[in-house]
Amino acid sequence: MVGMETQLASTPDTASTSPAKRTGGRSALVLAAVRTAVEELIKERGPERVTVPMIAERAGVNPTSIYRRWGDLPTLINEIATYRLDPERPLPQSGDLRGDLTAWAREIIEHYSTAVNAALLRAGAATAGESESDCLRNRRAEATMFVARTPNPPVTADQVIDHLVAPIIYRVIFLPWSIDGTTADRLVAELFDRA
Structure with missing residues (x-):
């Protein structure tokens, strides 16, 4: 299985030849893949049976990328749980x-x-x-x-x-x-x- 990091590393670097508008780049892709992996694994196995190596394998990234970004599994899960109920969403405002x-x-x-x-x-x-x-x-x-x-x-x-x-x-x-x-x-x- 070719991981996301390998796939991303093999794409040509177009930034040096022409200016390109970044759409979030590699970090955004890795973040989305990790979030999806966490959600899927917790749904399939329950939170007590999920590990960082499992998440990394499912997301197609190296476990060190997860540890570098989040530090540990509890921090990662807390961030994903928080992300799911977006604090920036519009809230009711009827005046009552x-x-x-x-x-x-x-x-x-x-x-x-x-x-x-x-x-x-x-x-x-x-x-x-x-x-x-x-x-x-x-x-x-x-x-x-x-x-x-x-x-x-x-x-x-x-x-x-x-x-x-x-x-x-x-x-x-x-x-x-x-x-x-x-x-x-x-x-x-x-x-x-x-x-």
Whole structure:
């Protein structure tokens, strides 16, 4: 099997003969291949049975490329899990905090209803350690934004994390069968009842 790095190395260098517009280059191709490999392997084997050499083989890259870019498997999995729920995506902005939080909670639940996304979340949570994961940091930033743009908000960003995001994540990781079409609405109602 010819690896991606070998294929890329064998292509002629056109940069020296004429200016070419870069579309992300080799790094972008390697990153995309590694992300795809991680997602496929976690879906097929589960996060506890995935190794850096497996990912490298599937992606067609050398394991040292993965170690150089990410350092270790937990960091790689955390980044891939974070990448899946893009912090740059547009968020609900109706002007009604309760409605926006309900739409946001539904989006998070829908995202994690996909098996590979739930598996990546579980793997990311298992590797998070004592520091806040990128995924939680992104959700906290979003919760802060929702609350900050509301005049006299009835809830704080910490309450949104504790009573809306945390129960969703807990259910995705430990009780996925307990999530249904009413979960987001119920959790938002409970959040506002506490206010």
